[in-house]
Amino acid sequence: MAEVEAADFETAIAECGFGLFNVFILISSVPCLTAMVFSAATLSYVMPSAECDLKLSLLDRGMLNAATYAGMIFSAIPWGFIADTMGRRVVLICGGWLDGFFVLCAAFSQDFLQLMVFKFIDGLIICGPFAVVVSYLAEFHGKKHRAYVMLFVGLSVSVGAMILPLMAYCLLPVHIFFNVGQLQFHTWQIFIAITSLPSLLSGFLHMFLPESPKFLMSQGNYNKALISLQRIYALNNRKSRDSYPVKKLTDATPDRSDVINNPNPRRSRQERYKLAKKKFCDGLMQLRPMCSSPFLGLSIQVYCLHFCQIMCVNSVRLWLPQIFATMHTFRIRGMNDTSMCAVMDHNTHGRPIDTKSMEEECDIHQDPDMYIDNIVVAAVGLAGFILIFPFLRIAIVANHILKVFLFLSTFLVGGLYFSKTTLTTLILSSIYLTMMGVCATTIISMSVVIFPTLMRTMVLLLIMTFGRLGSVVGNVLLPIFMQISCIAPFLWLCTLMTIAFTISLFLKVDVQQSLN
Template sequence: MGEPREPEPAESGDSKLPKIAEQQEDPPQKDAAADFETAIDAAGFGMFNILLLVAAVPAAMGTVYETSTMSYILPSAECDLKLSLLDKGILNAITYAGMISSAILWGYLADTKGRRKLLIVGYAVDTLCVLGGALSQNRIQLMVFKYLGGFCMSGPFAVLMTYLTELHGRKHRQRIMMMVGIMFSIATLTLPGLAMVILPQTWNLRLWNLTLTSWQVFVAITAVPSFLSFVLFFFFPESPKFLMSKGRNREAMAAFKFMYHLNSRKPKDSFPIKLLANEVIVPEKRHKKGEVVPAEFKIPIESAETQDPECQDAKKSSLRSGFTQLRPLFTKPYLGLSLWVYLLNFCVLLGQNTFRLWLPQLFASINEYELLKEGQSDSTSICNILEFSVNRTQSQLEAALRRDPNAECVVNITASTYTNNLIVAAAGLVAYMLAGFLVNLVGVKRIMTLGLFAAGCCSIGMYWSSSAVSTVAIASLFVTMGSISATSVISASVNLFPTSLRTMIVSLEMMFGRLGSLLGNIFFPALMGLGCVPPFFMISSFMLAGCLLAAFLPLKNKAALK
């Protein structure tokens, strides 16, 4: 260790020789600049990662609640908000409209402002939107707040996965993504449980000049996970991957040290990595003086801050680079394939999310029909249920518009109304846990094709359902097959495209899927008014169309990643 210090005293006497000595000693330097993967591996896995996963639980719940809450309150809010079938469809769909309209904005902000800031701001604003929806006194107010909620949640929904991925090393990433999927499934399971406890209550609370009923209390409680996420993410660092990509190596090093300290219980200064590589994604940089600095140049932490002014040029060109990234999707090798994948996800999510979001209303109608027809021989076939639901909703709406004092709007909501939803959600959780094993065993393409075919058959099979038990069984099988297929579509698209296009493909694919969810939830109630067959035939048609698209998808089982 004494040799490197010898040239320093001679520096004042002779300006040339010490420089030659330093150049010769640099290559064998032990503290070489480490890239992101090396640094994240050195930070280890431990208490920090466990706390991060604990914080991710309410975040996952908040994203699920934002898209699914409306489907549970529609039967309870029907009288208070004077909802028609079309109003119910719009309330189910409007969150997706908000997500579609803000997808590009959030994608840009996530890549320029950072993951942590976006999560904090997104969940904070979503909390306000959910509370605004809970205080709504008419359907227009509720629609506006649900649209804004979807607009705000689109960012955290996408960035949460990226943030968790970038805070784990390669060894743990796949396992973490599986755990996040299970969190989403558990969140889906908690929603009908919460509905069973709160929605049957006959509360009539006064808050200032506002009247709050049980469905409004239910909506307000669903804001708790978003609020917890907003608070908890303050205690976590920004993604070091993002920081290094922006040249902010000093902050990235502080994040790594914080993670290392919590995981190893050792002092931050004992972190083995002392120098981080320059991972700014710019091919070359030309300074004002005219010299060219290669992008691969390794910078010390102390000089990282000098890069920030240069990063402003990168921000100015980010829009141009975004269009450059999109260009290959409009060229011949990938144009047809990308359109194929978009159409496939459009069909799958149109059927899956339409059926899933109308199930609480369907089960509530079954429960109410059985209570009214108790002791009678009428069969609880799905056609009888739909006819009953459409006629009752229409007559109550007309009575409310006439302000008829003799026609009282009454909806019978009991805990058993949501028991069937709990069964279907549990089936979805089991399906997700089996999905990883089945995909590896059977292959993505086969399981996607078979799952969509089974879901399409289940949808049209609803026509012949003659009891509540058979309806629940068919619905559980549909949701199970649909969820596995939807997951398989994303997995297939990752295998079909090279690394440089995957993020963009998945983003556009999800946008088309949300468009399908939006249209499906508006068309479904319109078709309900025409009869028993049309709504289920629509869902079945799109699922079977997706089955054909999946069957001819140019994907080999267990293909290597491009």
């Protein structure tokens, strides 16, 4: 292979090929993506058990579901700034270890307030690694594989969503109770402790991976970027690093390798302060394009779309385990009316007040059969991604699937109001959540190629922040709508889906364009 004297990023990464390194980086990303699913959805599975031990009201359950997302909202901009100025790798390593620690702290919670605080901190931390890992993966792959990599993200999230109900099925029905000093531990706390493992594993695995070469190039650190690319080439092709055909990298950013890699150790404290201040200001200047054309209008459209979409989908997804648990209770008690209206009425007005009735319902909630419906929903989501996977390589499908799925999902979420049986609810919710999962992945894939490297992670974090803000608002408003009337929450959800679909009509993006 002839040497390439000077190459841009796309040419340089294409020369590396696809091999062992790419497989390892994809495997390393799975725990991080799974950790995000666990952080967001764990409480929705433990709620039927935890509400008995913590005496949770309807509003308490909504606030707990919203706590993790609230934490994600507050930390988005700091994480984005760190990732776009200090690098992707430091966020993935430190974020993984820290998140695992605070999830373990949540497992030690003894009351509602402690659990909510630690889940808030969990969201505060996991927000960074999840958004960064998407940028990190995109920046290690060329155009040829990038669409598949972004779909791999969605597939990994679906796998995480599949693992969680399987864990719940195996563990939560087991009666565990013991004391350690003044602390009491139940089954659901052991379940939360186990969900810390993906975060800890993610922090560990990313210690063995290099910094993103695209990020290093955007910082002007061409020497380290070239070393990173040589390492990828050597692992993928089983050749020496010196045989890498690209000898020089080109980018819009001036080469600052000598300054970056050979800092002056004799700087005074005042000089170091000025340097840190300059770096901070440079980081802020990198984000200026976000506030000007063409990125401002485009980002606002994406923010609003994701806000409406995620508010709607998480209003359904996070309450679905509770809905299925209530339907299971109805079946056990021989009640024939398992319509959605009956389920919501039970959760808002008809829950048992006396201790004996509450204990009986808690025992029913711990039946393993109540988790089977959730496993089916997750399995359909996983199967859906596998079936759709090949079609996203077709440009017309990739560019229009968002509009089509949002349109169909509007009718699916409205159809839940007319559901009279558990089977109907299961079918409608499975298809709806699968389609919405594909839509969320598509929005992230579009955003990866739309925005430049030095603002990519920040924009992804802001997109996710608006989605999480939607989750917080949705989980606070849903109990209120449920108390108004049966039809109110469904009219609200259909309205949100209609707004999201309308916004999607104005988005015109080629998902197969080069990274900026």
